[in-house]
Amino acid sequence: MGEVKHEYPLLYPLIPILLLAPILKLLGWESVDAAFLIVTIPLLIFPTILIIGQIYNKNPIWKNKWKEGGILALGALTVSLTIALWILFDYLYGNSSFSNQSVDTWFEWITFDFLQSNYVISQESRIIGIGVWIDQVTLMILFVATFLCFLICWFSMGYMNTDPINEDRNHRFYAEFVLFSMGMFGMVLADSFLWLFIFWEIMGLCSYLLIGFYYWKVSAAYAAKKAFLTTRIGDVFLMIGLFILYDIYGSLDFAVIFDDPSTGVSGALVDSNKLFWALLLLFVGAVGKSAQFPLHVWLPDAMEGPTPVSALIHAATMVNAGLYLVARMVPFVDIHYQGVPGLENLGIIIAFIGGITAFMAALIAFVQNDIKKVLAYSTMSQLAYIFTGLGVALWFYNTDHHHAAMIAFGASMFHLFNHAMAKGMLFMASGSVIHEVHHAHDHISEGNHNHNFDPQDMRNMGGLAAKMPITATAMMFGSMSIIGVPLIGGFWSKEGIIAETWKAAIEYEPIMFVPAILILATAGMTGFYMSRMWLMTFAGEPKNDVVNHVHETTPWIREPLLILTAITAISGFGLALFDIIHYLSFDIDNLKMKGLVYTLEHAFLPSDINTRIIGWTTITLSFIIGPIIAARVHGGKLQEGEKAIPTISWLVSLSGKFGSQDVDNISKSQFSEALQNRLYFDDFYEYLISKTVIPFANFTAWFDRIIIDGIIKQVESKSVSGSLEVRKITTGSAKDYILMAVVGMISIFILIWGVS
Amino acid sequence: MNSLSDISLELLLPEAMMIVGILAMIIIPNLGDAKIRIPLTNTSVPVFFGGTRFAQVNNPFIPSVVAMITFTASFFMSLIMLEAETNGNIGEVMEINQFTNLFSLIFTSALLITSIATFYRMPPHKNPEIPKNTDSESSTGTKIKILMNNRRQVDFYILLMMVGLGMCLMSKSTHLFLLFVCLELASLSSYVLVGFYKESDIGGEAGTKYFIVGSVASAVGIYGMSLLYLWNGNLQIDSLTSSWATMESLDPFAGIGIGLMLVAFGFKVGAAPFHLATPDAYSGASSPIAGLLATASKAMGFVAIMKILLIITSSEEGIETYWMVAIALMSVITMTWGNFAALSSENPKRMLAYSSVAHAGYMLAAIAAIGSGLGDIDSNILIVTAVIFHLTILILFKFGAFLVLTILENEGLSHNMDGLKGLAKRDPVIAVSMFIFMLSLAGIPPLSGFLSKLLMINGIVNVSAGTGSLSSATILTWITSVNIIFWLALSIVINSAVSLFYYLRIGLIMFFEEPVIEEPPAKSIYLRIIIIICATFTILLGIGPLSEYLLEIANEAAQSLL
Amino acid sequence: MIDPSWIVGLGVILFGIGLLGTFYHKNAIVVLMCIELMLNSANLNFVAGAMYYGDVNGWVFTAIAIAIAAAEVAIGLAILLSMYSTQQTISLEDANILRN
């Protein structure tokens, strides 16, 4: 068993950065004033890494001391993190008020005038500027983003720099990484929908670049393109939505719009129908970004990127952008505070999309053997939960059930937090597994690289619990959080979402039963596939010789896992104690410490009988039934002589106690086949494109070449042949010339007499 | 009746110089030691005419030098008269004004260029050798050629001066018959010049065709003139004008007469369908002569046409002339035919001939615009200005192109595109000049060809654009109601675009094909200078003070014509 | 005294014959003769005009026109001869090296 070679001295240059926030405070800066640094520092570091990396590529100092830019990237992210924390503390404990948002206009991006329909040019120039908008949701997501970016960057230095395939290419990775981080931070901080969209697109670009990091891989290049284009489809609708919003409010600034969403430009009452379309189009954008049905196809493919990228983009940050956007819709529909009534359908649509995606993704996750694919579908499914919760919240808001709305909203946002933390960790842990398996495979094959061996395939693993204790622990807690094991992480939020959805369905709107049933079923399915993943990977006997050579030795990987394990394990409960749900739903007035007993009672024995039944059904499904089935299929004891550390050994041994069940028949069924093929969505889209778009493009090109340009060419060739004909009239015989002249003469006579 | 002393002959100085030149040309080479014995005595008095020629006058260079001096003198004389704005009448048959001065200038400059070019095209040789039996066949041929060239120097230049005389007088005449006689003088001489190289296959043929068709045209024209005489009893242009103006409906004599004369002049300018002999003549004649035909001869035709159509048969403002439709149609056919025929032409001289036909079409279109009677006198003057301006600058770029061909012709390469191939490699200056000429012919700004074309379109648009229906707001009603003259402008521009193809093609051939022969063409120093001058003026007259100057002169000329 | 209109009528006939002949015949000499016919028809018109108007100019025009015709024939014959010397033909149809 090799020792981990820690490289902490490399981080010494970064220590002064930690003093940045205090120094700025001493200089008299407000925390909000420093917010721009969160965005600009990574933005500046991006070209720095790229250029230096390109110049000093293969230079040993650059490679070993600077980790090919990793240290620089980490430095930039440290700046962002410290300032984000500063802002967080400032808002939680400092002078800055909760209820108000700080807007700081840096510069006027573009200014212009407008023509009104009565032929008058509006007097005041309209300005699209840049600023910062901070509220509770911003704070939470900003923290999540900066914190996870920081940790994943840290993790990457272990994961990326030790992989020979990345030799001399990592500067590109880090550059794109910080650019991505910048996009995420900017999106969260943006004070207008336009800037939100701009950073949103930057993230799309980086996602494209990072997924296509292994550009030579056909599948990676394809996946990158697919990701960009699929999200682009959403983005275009989002853009149109923005145009409509602009038309309504004459501005895209949050400050202007949220000030009074019911009145539009120059005091006109907002047409709810128009607003509905605007918000729906925004939601389409969110669907694309957050990989919801039917624009979900890019996310599983996006796992072609390096694992830190999957952790960063496709679990922790970028996919949350869509949720963030939907969360920003609350003021429009909150008729308690000047929202626009008549938008109930919006909430229903969002909840439906969420429910369908949740169920579908969970279903597909059942049969995935690629560890990252499982996580990818799990991500989709969990995001769909949040969408459902948000949809329900929007519906509640719009039907003036303010309290229920706030709980649903807060629960959704809280689930976002929990899921981001857990999923970021899960991906990193899976990265750790993949990395070590890959190394082990390289080690035993000694250069004879077997391309058929897939280090991501769980069928090659099993019994890793003893070899990789930290990873296994981390993954266990992550899975628990996702499953919603009571008291851990996601439990608190997921329970809220399910309860509120059912509440809406039972008490107010029967149509909500559809998403309600779907997500309830999904809860159980989550229990199954997450357990299955863990068990296949860590429990049972090794399915491949490679496993015996796996060691957990790579530096830089443990620390993020440990930190996130702790957060996942306790933060859910902790924050629930602090009533984060109300905090996040802007319900500051009702914010209070509820106490341990109250919280537990509220969670497990709510007074409302319906809620209680739903709650316990959920727990049963997700915590008992799902995992037990998984254990029956995949569980098992470790190999003889192997012993896992105590935190996980109980689980391993428990998993072996439910007997085993053969699922070959099921796995060979047609339905299983369909699931393997992701319910044929990808095939269907592919077919559609190859049958419509590509032939049409070829037809257009043909049309342009043959018809439009052909006309020109015809004119040309006809002119030349006509010219030859004309020249033939000049026969060379003077007789003909005279004859022609006489003809002309007669024509002249005719014309002259004809006129006169 | 005017007495001879009343006639201010100084008004005819350019012509007088040419007459002097002709006389000198006859006399000088014949000076010799001939003596005449005074009858009944033994004293012989030398008469210096005939006998053994003096060595000095036996020099074959003399005719060309005399011609050049003559044309230079007439040229400067015309220039001086133009500058001095000389005016006057000679009897009742001639009138000198800015119009005639400018055209004298055009004719004499064209002739001057022709004579210089011919100096290289038909070089005199100082000491010709007489072929011996021992010579090889080729050297015998060369020697014979040299001898021939020496011998016919005088003939050529006399004919050239005859052409000049005819042209200059023709532009001045105010009497239709005199006009015709002068035209015939110039034409007959030019027929000979076209067929001048009688030893070549094509020289005789070109001369014959040009002569036959031209003679028929002349005969038709003279018949038409006789009809006019029958109608009016007087061929003074003024008289004809007033008779025409008082004519109530179109008199058949007058109408047919004018129509027949149009045929004659249409042939001169190369208007379709009377142009068919033009390309043959140009390609058969030597390049300088072809240049002369394309510029001076065409200008002569247009002078006649303008005098007939714009003076005699002009109409009141607002009344359409009888011939407008005929000329408009003729112009469209002419320019289209010319351009389309030139499009695929493989012989540069034929191509230039067709292009010259097309240019005639443009000018006829401008004249048709006057005939529409839509414009007031000012706009008519503007159109005539454009035509005169165009005729003037044609000397530069049309003749310039033929001068370039002259250089190639001495190598025997002017009958297909081979000669132009790779010219840029062999002689960049000439090639660039040729390219400039081509662009100017195509009407690319800022070259002078553009300005003249612009002015012509300008004139057409000016008179016609205001005619469309005022009442309705849609394009369609306007399009259907606008005078057809407007579409002439459109046809000009479309034709310009078509013509661009073959002009550019010349450029492509010169710059991007491999030359047939590698070594640069003969130096031909004066010819080269003329080409460069032509190219320079082609540019300078396009925009700026010089074009301004010429425009003003052309404007004065137009004013004195109308 | 013959009525001038008869002379004009004769002129028209001659002109027509001449014009038809120019493009009907291929022999250049015949064409030349036809041209002469046309010129003479013009002369007849001048004569008729002179008679009709009692104008002496008409006679002068006639005389000059005859001179022109003579010159034309002289030149024409010379040119035809030079063509004949190279192409051995004076047929206007056969001499068509230059065309298109």
Next chain:
Amino acid sequence: MNLDILTIITLVPIFTGLILIILPQLLPKETADNLKLITRNISMGVALAIFAISTMIFIGTIGSVDWTDILHGEYVLKNEQFSLISSIGVQWKVGADALSFPMIWLTSLLIPISMLVEWDAKKGHIFHPLILIMEGALLGVFVSLDLFIFYVFWELTLIPMFLLILLWGGEDRKYAAMKFFIYTFTASVFMLIGILVMYFHTTPIPGIGSMTGHHFDLVQMSLQDNLIPNEGLRHFVWILLLIGFATKMPSVPVHTWLPDAHVQAPTAGSMLLAGVMLKMGAYGFLRIAVTIFPESTIIFMPLLVFLGMASLVYGAWVCMGQTNLKRMVAYSSVSHMGLIFLGIATMQPLGIAGALFMMFAHGVISPLLFAVAGAFKHHYHTLEIGSMRGIAHHSPYLSGHMMLGWMASLGLPLMAGFVAEVAILIAFWMSFGWLVMLPALTLIITATYYLTSMQRTIFESDDPHQGILPASLNGDEPRDVTWNENTGMFILGIFTIIFGIFPFIFWDMMSVWSTGFMSDIMISAMENTDAWSPSIDWILEVFK
């Protein structure tokens, strides 16, 4: 005559270029050869000096102009009146405003860059002077306020470009050059007729036009009320002008000269063609057709929308069917120029400012695209998409520039193109509502073809250490871009990003101008015609 600064920057390059071409012909061979060696340096010096001058004009060092103060109808840096052909009313009249100045600056920026990119061009002693002449002609188009001079420069631009294509073009250069020249010339002669009709409706101004009583003065024309009273004629003239300008832009269906010209042109030629020459069409359209005939513009707005939409959508689809990189980029220009028509058709200050910014942004981005395509041709000797894979391994810089350019062109935020796109589309929504779906969805097509072409060239070699090289390389070692190409692309990329993040550098003056433009010209025209209402119904009604 006191030469003013705009005259200087217009004429100096033309004459320098001419002298540099002619002088070696006249000098003795020895001296001429020496001169030829430094010709490119001299040309570059002149071009840089002009860039410095125009930048200084922009900053205000020269002429002390505050550009955001320039209202519509106001021209700065005007020269003293100088008559060129006074009898027909031709003046040398130059001036700049917010419509033309960005173009002037852009031209002066692109010229040195295009020279740099082709620094080692064969026959450089002709190449670089030709580009200088090109610069003068292009600047002349933008500075001239006299229609005659405008037209002269308009056509003058053809000649150096024609020669550039001919002398340094690809295999099929003759056809392309001829097509380019004849096609655009044909279109512009229609415009010429339109100009002449306008000319004959001008009222005399004392001192010029002694012979005709008319003048070509653009400013006076635009000030003259109701220049052409006959409405049918006015519309006809507008159509004639549109033919000229739309062909130059180029708009579907008169665009087919562009791909051919681009594919055959040398890199610098393509850069200038796409960067500035296409903008001449849009510039002229705004400066002449729209400014002088606002009513016709409003009447024909459906036509504009149709043309713009056709160019945008159709161009994008054609792009997708292309296999030649440069052809694809050329069609993408067609597609993007369609947005300009759409921006103008919105009749919103925002839309017009967006169209102006589109002209500018596309002028920065498309040269980058063509520089990239040119580098492919230069180093890989092929432009076939799919003939190579995984080039990123061999040519990281080229791939990087390609990525940047492609992304900028598909409208990624924080790059110049996005600002224009968003501005135009917002305004388009305001005027035409749901019709915006069409241009917006086209953005997906745009993204698709760009990404696909990128995927098939720089990605997917299936081998981390070796790209799939094109057969045209004949087994040679592939090279990355040369230093000069790299620098040129780098500068363009940086400007693309600068103008994406700080668009207000040029946006502000454009915005002020377009507001003035609307209030001075369009609004009264709208009231006159009474045809405009911001809805799609109206368009459908007109099409009925």
